[in-house]
Amino acid sequence: MTGQLYDAIHQRRDVRGEFTGAPIPAGVLDRVLAAAHAAPSVGLSQPWDFVLVRDRALREAFHAHVRQERDVFAAGLAGEQADRFSRIKIDGVLESTMSIVVTYDPDRGSPAVLGRHAIADAGLYSVCLAIQNLWLAATAERLGVGWVSFYREAYVQKLLDIPADIRPVAWLCLGPVTHLERVPDLERHGWRQRRPWQDAIHHDRWQH
Numbered sequence: 214m215t216g217q218l219y220d221a222i223h224q225r226r227d228v229r230g231e232f233t234g235a236p237i238p239a240g241v242l243d244r245v246l247a248a249a250h251a252a253p254s255v256g257l258s259q260p261w262d263f264v265l266v267r268d269r270a271l272r273e274a275f276h277a278h279v280r281q282e283r284d285v286f287a288a289g290l291a292g293e294q295a296d297r298f299s300r301i302k303i304d305g306v307l308e309s310t311m312s313i314v315v316t317y318d319p320d321r322g323s324p325a326v327l328g329r330h331a332i333a334d335a336g337l338y339s340v341c342l343a344i345q346n347l348w349l350a351a352t353a354e355r356l357g358v359g360w361v362s363f364y365r366e367a368y369v370q371k372l373l374d375i376p377a378d379i380r381p382v383a384w385l386c387l388g389p390v391t392h393l394e395r396v397p398d399l400e401r402h403g404w405r406q407r408r409p410w411q412d413a414i415h416h417d418r419w420q421h
């Protein structure tokens with residue numbers, strides 16, 4: 214049990230190029246969504262919702278928007294960095310089986326959200342935990358997940374009829390994959406390296 218959990222944690226990858234487009238059995242999707250919904254949340258507010266996007270036209274429209282935002286980001290790069298970025302695939306929206314848009318409703322359970330009075334972001338943290346549960350459960354089910362954040366929230370709200378006060382936190386691509394890479398794409402392309410976990414540890418105070 215412990216070994217399988219650690220396996221899922223370390224095998225999890227952000228997937229862009231390895232989606233097959235094969236169907237996801239309904240029971241598997243249910244388990245992944247139930248795992249996401251089992252996440253902890255501030256004041257048990259459960260501020261998340263999951264919009265399952267299968268419609269091809271919606272995904273194509275979103276993909277066109279992502280390409281535009283990719284160009285916006287690329288315009289701020291120069292030299293070797295621009296060159297590296299040009300080789301990096303940033304989404305698998307069209308190749309994956311489906312998308313799941315995970316949203317945040319700051320009003321759920323409010324005004325007295327237990328534990329959020331001093332840290333408004335605690336609501337968003339809760340949504341991210343649901344996303345991570347989904348990601349790990351999908352990995353355990355041998356599915357790939359790719360988080361796409363090259364979008365404007367207002368665009369996704371309009372595209373999917375999401376009310377203005379509900380934030381689309383993540384556009385996730387989901388589906389069977391040929392394999393999961395062992396090394397993250399950004400490392401393989403020399404964009405950034407994962408630092409040793411020991412470097413992230415501080416004892417008693419920040420400086421050590």
Ligand SMILES: Cc1cc2nc3c(=O)[nH]c(=O)nc-3n(C[C@H](O)[C@H](O)[C@H](O)COP(=O)(O)O)c2cc1C
Pocket residue numbers: 225226227228229302303304360361362363396397398399400
């Ligand atoms: C909040 C968030 C947003 C991300 N957005 C994108 C994205 O738009 N496109 C992309 O290719 N990867 C995106 N990623 C994936 C990261 O690049 C990836 O997690 C990181 O490079 C480490 O690789 P790994 O997830 O395979 O370990 C995102 C990840 C997070 C947590």
